Amino acid sequence: MEHLVSIRDITKDEIEKLINQALRIEKNPSEFVGRLKGKILATLFYEPSTRTRLSFESAMLRLGGNVLGFADAKISSVKKGESIADTIRMAASYSDIIVLRHFLEGSGRVATEFSDVPVISGGTGIQEHPSQALLDVYTIYKHFGRLSNLKVGLVGDLRYGRTIPSLLYTLAKFDNNVVYLFSPRELRVRMSVMNDIQNKLEVHIGEDLDKHIDKLDLIYVTRVQKERFPDEASYERVKDFYVIDKDTVSKAKDDFIILHPLPRVNEIAYEVDKTPYAKYFEQAKNGVWMRMALLLTLLEE
Amino acid sequence: MKTNEMLVSKIKEGTVIDRIPAGKALKCVSLLKVEEDPKTIITIGMRVHSDKVGMKDIVKIHGRFLTENEKDALALFIPGTMISYIEDYNVSKKEYLETPDEVTDVLVCNNPTCATNYREPVVTKFTIMQKEPILARCLYCDRVMLEKNIMDQF
Numbered sequence: 330m331e332h333l334v335s336i337r338d339i340t341k342d343e344i345e346k347l348i349n350q351a352l353r354i355e356k357n358p359s360e361f362v363g364r365l366k367g368k369i370l371a372t373l374f375y376e377p378s379t380r381t382r383l384s385f386e387s388a389m390l391r392l393g394g395n396v397l398g399f400a401d402a403k404i405s406s407v408k409k410g411e412s413i414a415d416t417i418r419m420a421a422s423y424s425d426i427i428v429l430r431h432f433l434e435g436s437g438r439v440a441t442e443f444s445d446v447p448v449i450s451g452g453t454g455i456q457e458h459p460s461q462a463l464l465d466v467y468t469i470y471k472h473f474g475r476l477s478n479l480k481v482g483l484v485g486d487l488r489y490g491r492t493i494p495s496l497l498y499t500l501a502k503f504d505n506n507v508v509y510l511f512s513p514r515e516l517r518v519r520m521s522v523m524n525d526i527q528n529k530l531e532v533h534i535g536e537d538l539d540k541h542i543d544k545l546d547l548i549y550v551t552r553v554q555k556e557r558f559p560d561e562a563s564y565e566r567v568k569d570f571y572v573i574d575k576d577t578v579s580k581a582k583d584d585f586i587i588l589h590p591l592p593r594v595n596e597i598a599y600e601v602d603k604t605p606y607a608k609y610f611e612q613a614k615n616g617v618w619m620r621m622a623l624l625l626t627l628l629e630e
Numbered sequence: 631m632k633t634n635e636m637l638v639s640k641i642k643e644g645t646v647i648d649r650i651p652a653g654k655a656l657k658c659v660s661l662l663k664v665e666e667d668p669k670t671i672i673t674i675g676m677r678v679h680s681d682k683v684g685m686k687d688i689v690k691i692h693g694r695f696l697t698e699n700e701k702d703a704l705a706l707f708i709p710g711t712m713i714s715y716i717e718d719y720n721v722s723k724k725e726y727l728e729t730p731d732e733v734t735d736v737l738v739c740n741n742p743t744c745a746t747n748y749r750e751p752v753v754t755k756f757t758i759m760q761k762e763p764i765l766a767r768c769l770y771c772d773r774v775m776l777e778k779n780i781m782d783q784f
């Protein structure tokens with residue numbers, strides 16, 4: 330693995346290795362202190378994302394490395410119109426590894442062409458968010474002990490949510506997974522993504538979550554983002570299309586879990602937080618372990 | 631010698647692009663950007679009768695052969711075109727163009743938020759996912775372009 334800008338670029342074997350590494354780190358973090366001493370991570374965030382950025386920075390600091398970068402494109406050279414290519418070339422000469430979050434699709438691929446250090450995508454437009462998918466499946470693996478034979482419901486904005494393609498690509502690498510795609514019609518999974526998972530996942534498309542929840546192992550809920558809509562009215566129509574509450578999960582299996590990449594708005598009611606199904610806070614915590622595994626793998630191999 | 635051959639004179643060396651759908655010759659020339667090269671002589675025959683395909687256009691480019699990119703572009707926009715390479719007034723090689731699997735620096739991505747549409751020093755790359763009708767996928771942003779969007783660029 331040279332870079333990580335799409336889950337489609339890595340193998341099932343590499344994903345399993347990352348999970349095993351994350352498990353080892355989580356079990357015994359002190360053993361990994363100082364492993365990346367003297368190394369520098371550059372976090373280039375052209376779009377604000379507190380969670381992703383802080384969890385990468387925390388991961389690097391826990392490994393003994395250092396961090397530099399910017400968290401807002403407004404104060405960086407981007408404002409002056411510098412290209413991704415030039416910014417990346419500069420960052421690659423100041424650091425050993427780069428995390429890039431950018432609002433343009435394809436920005437990750439552009440970055441890999443101009444960087445002589447590993448580039449990790451921290452989310453590129455609506456395209457993908459591969460490190461999020463890795464921590465998602467890490468959470469799933471820790472709970473179920475497997476990444477195959479799972480029935481997974483994806484709920485909410487499946488069209489513009491950048492974590493969705495990455496998660497689907499990851500699930501598609503393992504055997505006998507079934508996905509149920511629940512979304513309003515206008516927020517269905519994009520054609521290119523459907524094409525990629527064709528024949529690799531059993532896919533069911535629908536709107537009625539309540540009707541299927543009893544057969545699912547987990548649901549992955551995403552927020553409907555206001556900025557994706559041309560006008561207020563079309564956003565209003567779909568924003569509370571799904572609200573997961575205690576009633577929704579009353580028919581769920583015993584070991585059922587709910588994941589969410591966070592931040593949430595209304596799509597999961599607070600009353601669900603205290604149920605054993607709520608795994609989204611633990612999921613966020615898992616981000617650091619998985620990102621430590623990722624940094625180590627890209628820098629030490 | 632048949633009349634239609636006399637309409638478009640023979641060339642000593644270069645490329646003949648034949649069986650271009652009638653009326654598309656000028657677009658074909660602009661696609662290859664040959665008109666931008668002041669030293670290249672181009673002969674164009676439009677609405678030439680052909681026993682095999684009826685009415686067709688024909689373009690002869692003197693003293694120049696096509697690059698792989700140019701062939702891909704032609705193949706994508708006008709599949710079925712026949713190319714002949716001429717050396718010393720003789721056809722040295724004939725090639726029927728088939729839709730390529732991948733095109734480089736031919737298409738512009740129609741995703742307004744694709745990084746390739748900004749000032750980045752990269753050339754576009756598309757894989758042809760399907761040939762009938764054509765579907766092309768941007769290798770940078772993963773957007774799929776439909777045949778209509780592709781042909782609009784020709």
Ligand SMILES: [Zn+2]
Pocket residue numbers: 435739740741744745746768769770771772773
């Ligand atoms: Zn594109």
